[in-house]
Amino acid sequence: MSAPFDLNDDSVVVVVGSGAGGGTLGTELALKGIKVVILEAGQRHNMEDFVNNEWESFSQLAWTDMRTTSGSWRVHKNFPNLPAWIVKAVGGSSVHWAGASLRFQEHEFKTRTTYGDLDGANLLDWPITLAELEPWYAKAEDRMGVTRTNGIPGLPGNNNFKVFEAGAKKIGYKEVSTGRMAINSEPRADRGACQQIGFCFQGCKSGAKWSTLIAEIPRGEATGNLEVRPQSMVQKIEHDETGKVTAVVYVDKDGKTQRQKARIVAVAGNSIESPRLLLNSASNMFPDGLANSSGQVGRNYMRHMTGSVYAIFEKPVHMYRGTTMAGIVRDEAGFDAKRGFAGGYEMETLSIGVPFMAAFLDPGGWGRSFASAMDGYVNMAGLWIVGEDMPQETNRVTLNTDVKDQYGLPVANVHFDDHPNDVAMRNHAYAQGAAIYDSVGATRTLPTPPYPSTHNLGTNRMSAKARDGVVNKHGQTHDIPNLFIADGSQFTTGGAENPTLTIVALALRQADFIAGEMTRKTI
Amino acid sequence: MATLIDRRGPSRRAVLAGIGAAGALMVSGAAVLNPREAWGLEVTALKPETMRTLIVMARDVYPHDRIPDRYYAIAMKPYEVDAAKDPALKVLVEDGVITLDTLSKAKYGVAYADVGWEDQRVAVLREIEDSAFFQKVRGGLVVGLYNQEEVWPIFGYEGASADKGGYIDRGFNDIAWL
Numbered sequence: 001m002s003a004p005f006d007l008n009d010d011s012v013v014v015v016v017g018s019g020a021g022g023g024t025l026g027t028e029l030a031l032k033g034i035k036v037v038i039l040e041a042g043q044r045h046n047m048e049d050f051v052n053n054e055w056e057s058f059s060q061l062a063w064t065d066m067r068t069t070s071g072s073w074r075v076h077k078n079f080p081n082l083p084a085w086i087v088k089a090v091g092g093s094s095v096h097w098a099g100a101s102l103r104f105q106e107h108e109f110k111t112r113t114t115y116g117d118l119d120g121a122n123l124l125d126w127p128i129t130l131a132e133l134e135p136w137y138a139k140a141e142d143r144m145g146v147t148r149t150n151g152i153p154g155l156p157g158n159n160n161f162k163v164f165e166a167g168a169k170k171i172g173y174k175e176v177s178t179g180r181m182a183i184n185s186e187p188r189a190d191r192g193a194c195q196q197i198g199f200c201f202q203g204c205k206s207g208a209k210w211s212t213l214i215a216e217i218p219r220g221e222a223t224g225n226l227e228v229r230p231q232s233m234v235q236k237i238e239h240d241e242t243g244k245v246t247a248v249v250y251v252d253k254d255g256k257t258q259r260q261k262a263r264i265v266a267v268a269g270n271s272i273e274s275p276r277l278l279l280n281s282a283s284n285m286f287p288d289g290l291a292n293s294s295g296q297v298g299r300n301y302m303r304h305m306t307g308s309v310y311a312i313f314e315k316p317v318h319m320y321r322g323t324t325m326a327g328i329v330r331d332e333a334g335f336d337a338k339r340g341f342a343g344g345y346e347m348e349t350l351s352i353g354v355p356f357m358a359a360f361l362d363p364g365g366w367g368r369s370f371a372s373a374m375d376g377y378v379n380m381a382g383l384w385i386v387g388e389d390m391p392q393e394t395n396r397v398t399l400n401t402d403v404k405d406q407y408g409l410p411v412a413n414v415h416f417d418d419h420p421n422d423v424a425m426r427n428h429a430y431a432q433g434a435a436i437y438d439s440v441g442a443t444r445t446l447p448t449p450p451y452p453s454t455h456n457l458g459t460n461r462m463s464a465k466a467r468d469g470v471v472n473k474h475g476q477t478h479d480i481p482n483l484f485i486a487d488g489s490q491f492t493t494g495g496a497e498n499p500t501l502t503i504v505a506l507a508l509r510q511a512d513f514i515a516g517e518m519t520r521k522t523i
Numbered sequence: 524m525a526t527l528i529d530r531r532g533p534s535r536r537a538v539l540a541g542i543g544a545a546g547a548l549m550v551s552g553a554a555v556l557n558p559r560e561a562w563g564l565e566v567t568a569l570k571p572e573t574m575r576t577l578i579v580m581a582r583d584v585y586p587h588d589r590i591p592d593r594y595y596a597i598a599m600k601p602y603e604v605d606a607a608k609d610p611a612l613k614v615l616v617e618d619g620v621i622t623l624d625t626l627s628k629a630k631y632g633v634a635y636a637d638v639g640w641e642d643q644r645v646a647v648l649r650e651i652e653d654s655a656f657f658q659k660v661r662g663g664l665v666v667g668l669y670n671q672e673e674v675w676p677i678f679g680y681e682g683a684s685a686d687k688g689g690y691i692d693r694g695f696n697d698i699a700w701l
Contacts (some may be wrong), residue, residue, distance in 0.1 A: 052683035055670050158690075159698040166701050195689030205685040315700045316679065322695035354680040358669035366652075366661050367583045367645060373671070375587060378679025440701065 002224030005037055005475070010261035013514070014248045015268060016234045016277065019092020020503045021487035022268030023212025026228075027220030028511035029301040034518065035225050037260055038217075038231040039250050041269075042088035045095075047214055050203030054355045057202035061095060066411045067272065068400045075414040078363035083414035084451040086270055090230050091213025093270065093454070094500065095203045098325035099181040100348060101146040102497035103137050104375075106130040107335055108343075108388065111493045114335060119337035120419055121390035122300055126492040127473040136505040144182040144210040144504060145189055154178045155185045155194060158322030160349045163313070163381040167436035168347075168375050169328045172459035173256040175330035179348070182210035182500075183323060189215065196322035198351070200371050232258075235407060237265055237281045237290055237483070245290070245483045251407055264514060264523060266475075268486040268507075271301065271456035275397045275489060276412040278460070278470075291460070291477035296469050298398055300391035300461050300495040301414065302455035305343075305422045307385050308350060309433030310361065312376035317379050327383075332432060333496045334370050341424040344496045345387025347433055352382075360451050373446055385429040386455070388496045390419035390460060455499050456466040460489040473507060474513040482523045486510055548575050548636070555564060557592050565598050567609035572636075573620045577602060577660065579636040580623065583644050584661050585668055587677070594674050598667035602660075619656030626650055 005012050015026040018040040022382045042063075051057045062085065069076040069083045076083075087093045107114045109126040116252040117123070147152050155178045157165060168176045183200075184193050194208040207214055220226035229252035238247045238259075247261045267274045275298035279289035289297050311423050327349030352360065354377055362370055395417065399410040418426075434445040463469025466478035475490050477483045486507050488499045495502070517523045547559040552572040555578065556563045566574045573594075581595040606613035623635040626647045631638050638644045651657045668674065675682050684690055 045637075052685050055666060083609070136698060158695045162696065162698050162701055194687075195690035196691040196695035197685045199683075199685065201651065249553070317698060318679070318681075320680065321684070321690040321693075353682070354675050354678045355666070355670045358665050363659075367588055368641075371586045374585075374678065 003035075003162060003221070003227035004143060005035060005227055007260050008178065009035070010246070011035060011263050012260070013264045013266065014039060014262040015259055015266045015486065016248065017092055017268035017270065017273070017487065018090050018212060018217065018332050019087070019230060019268060019270065019487065020097070020212060020500045021092040022266065023094065023216050024504050024507040025266055025268065025486045025511050026226055027212070027216040027413035028508055029514065030220035030223045032511065032515045033223075033225060034515060036205060036220070036227070038226065038228045039234050039248060039260070040090050040092075040228060040230050041233045042090060042230065044090040044228070044230040045203070047203060047205055047207055050207070052197070052199045052202060054202065054353050057199075061087045061089050061203060064402060066405055068403055068413045069415070070413060071395070071416045073418065074363070075416070075452050079452050082452045083261070084270070084272055084456050085454050086456065089213075090217065090228060091211045094200050094211040095213055096454075097500055098200050098350075098498070099183040099323075100325055100328070100498040101141065101144060101180045101182045101501040102346070104130060104133075104335065104495040104497055104502055108493065108495040111343075118342060118390060118421060120392055121421065122393045123391060124461070124463060124468055124492050127462055133502075133505055133509070136509040139508050140501055140505040143508070144215070144501070145184055145191075146501070147181045147183065147185050148177070148181070149180060151187060152188065153185045155181055155323055155326040157327065158196060160319035160322070160351050160381050161327035163317055163440060164327050164329075164349050164436065167440040170439040171435050173257045173329045174332045175181060178326040179328035181311055181323070181326050182328070184208040191215065198320050198322060198324060200324035234269070234277060234409065235280065236407060237267075237277065238371060239283065239285065239290070239480070243285060243480060245480055264482045264484065264518075266484040266486045266510075268497045270487055271459045271489040272397055272412045272414060274485060274487055275459040276399065279399050280409055288455050291470050291479045291483055293479050294467050294469060296461060298459050299393045299396050300458040301395040301397055301416060301417065302389050302391055302458040302491070303450070304455040304457070304494055305345060305385070305387040305389040305425050305429075305454075306450040307430060308382060308448035309385070309425050309430060309437065310380050310382040310446040310448055311434070311437030312373070312444045312446070313379045313381065313442055316378045317381045318378060320353055325350055325384070329436070332429070339428055339430065342390070343388030343421070343425065345385050345425055345429050347383050347385055347429065347436070350382050350384035350440050361446065361448055363449070373444070376444065383433050383436070385426070385433060385499060386496065387425050387429060388494050389422045391458055391461070391493055392417070392419055455488070455494070456498060457488045457491040457494045460485045462490050462492045475510045476513070484514065486511060531665060546592070550575050555596070557596070560591050560593050562593055564600060566603045568613060569603050569616060573617055574599065574603060576620045576623060576634070576636045577616070579644070580648070580660060581664055581668070583641055583648060585664055585667070586641060589677050590674055595672055597671060598664055601663065601667065613655055615659065619651075619654070619660075622654075622656070623647060624650060631684055
């Protein structure tokens with residue numbers, strides 16, 4: 001039987017979420033001949049429908065269902081109901097991402113061993129190594145068409161990159177390039193080359209940028225083995241008396257509650273919704289939520305150490321023209337204890353338009369200082385810093401039972417405090433980012449606070465031992481053999497790298513594992 | 524956006540009556556007028572003096588000397604529209620302006636919009652910056668002012684580009700001064 005599948009078909013794999021993790025996993029399973037239903041909370045858009053307007057696009061794509069926040073992070077003060085800037089649509093946040101596709105470094109899979117026991121940090125080595133993941137990284141890079149891999153040329157540098165590159169080289173950085181990007185620099189895989197439109201965050205209108213929406217899901221659907229159901233908000237995962245999951249309950253586009261039976265369930269709703277779903281699925285047998293015998297579901301929430309540096313020059317830059325993020329300095333990405341912090345960070349070019357600059361440059365700021373910075377917009381260059389942040393047990397997604405969503409379920413509360421290591425790294429990065437621009441004549445630099453989180457990680461983390469985390473090295477939950485996690489919430493630690501490539505590599509590897517176990521009938 | 528504001532010239536009488544410290548903004552009947560920019564904004568839910576003060580305040584919060592009053596007025600017009608339907612908002616805004624004027628008169632002897640220097644008005648705003656009124660006006664401006672496509676060229680921002688073929692042939696790498 002081919003898609004669409006019956007609600008009572010208990011032979012299907014149900015994947016919750018269609019982003020980099022879920023969209024890739026679902027497609028890869030379908031390509032292997034396995035029947036898959038992807039339940040996606042958001043709508044399905046065509047790339048032609050994407051909008052080159054920041055707020056309009058935000059309304060179209062962003063996940064704006066109610067969430068709450070707590071903790072000392074500034075996002076709680078400025079954006080109390082928007083902890084994360086992620087997508088609710090088919091393709092998930094792979095519609096919104098900038099395309100940076102970096103492999104983790106070897107030591108980033110062994111942070112507890114490498115950094116030692118940092119006070120307040122819940123560090124843990126991954127149960128897999130770089131060597132184990134390398135073939136999957138290679139497969140992901142080929143699949144996504146990552147520049148500077150597989151003989152694919154790098155993207156051309158735009159104005160923002162040229163300023164960044166000149167400054168970085170002037171202060172002695174060596175690893176400076178337009179980076180490894182899942183954006184076609186030349187036509188590949190039935191998708192055209194980048195037209196330097198800008199607005200990468202608003203959904204690529206040319207199709208040059210890889211997303212599961214345009215590059216994966218249609219391939220999966222073409223097999224007849226994949227059905228994607230948009231506007232299907234999952235409420236609960238059900239299980240039988242043996243503790244195996246059996247079905248997923250969701251509300252469909254017409255507001256009707258449906259129950260899709262399942263042989264296997266893989267959760268890929270990003271690091272806020274995924275633990276929320278496990279917690280909201282609590283039962284008599286699993287009173288603390290599914291797969292939560294360790295108590296680690298929702299804990300160790302990471303968002304990367306981030307921040308931006310914008311700089312104003314005497315003359316125009318027009319940073320917004322062209323790719324939003326094709327530019328990187330990797331010299332600070334390694335671990336060098338002499339800098340006074342564990343881990344490392346990347347610096348990547350970034351531009352946002354006037355509307356978002358007004359919202360994010362200094363949230364809550366006003367007066368001449370703010371306005372004169374905005375007046376410098378056309379002469380601005382910008383970079384984003386993204387570094388490894390420390391997992392902390394108290395940084396945590398929990399259910400806020402005082403606030404209910406449109407379906408009457410408790411919303412997620414996201415609690416976050418910076419670890420002192422995060423603060424030390426951010427200060428170092430602010431200084432280095434400013435130095436890059438100062439060296440080529442910046443008249444003013446603007447250390448800009450973190451935006452609502454785009455990299456949400458760690459809330460269902462991988463661990464060798466069941467007591468330390470939620471899933472094993474295959475993303476299979478320690479407690480329930482036919483329940484998997486397929487998104488960034490399975491990251492044990494965050495690394496300094498943008499997470500999407502690793503999410504895709506893990507999803508491809510997980511698909512291989514699931515197919516093997518199904519053949520062996522162990523699940 | 525043009526429909527938000529009535530474009531009409533003020534009467535000579537209004538021009539004469541309106542000469543004061545807050546630039547070209549004046550009140551005539553139920554309208555705020557800017558003869559220099561040749562527009563008027565009629566108000567019914569809010570007092571015209573309140574709208575004039577809001578427009579002055581908006582510029583003080585995000586002062587862009589190259590942006591004409593018209594765009595600040597457009598950003599403030601939703602308070603007039605919403606106040607007609609929302610009594611609580613109307614009270615928040617009218618009371619907020621009364622507070623501004625009271626503080627200004629105590630400090631400088633004149634109403635907020637008639638205080639001559641931006642720095643002096645900002646000193647009054649600093650006293651109320653944690654208030655619901657101030658945060659409402661400031662927060663609304665972030666989108667209300669900066670998301671007006673008409674102001675983007677003033678910042679050198681070109682907006683949508685896909686419909687023009689992107690920047691591949693339109694200067695994505697044209698920087699020449701480095």
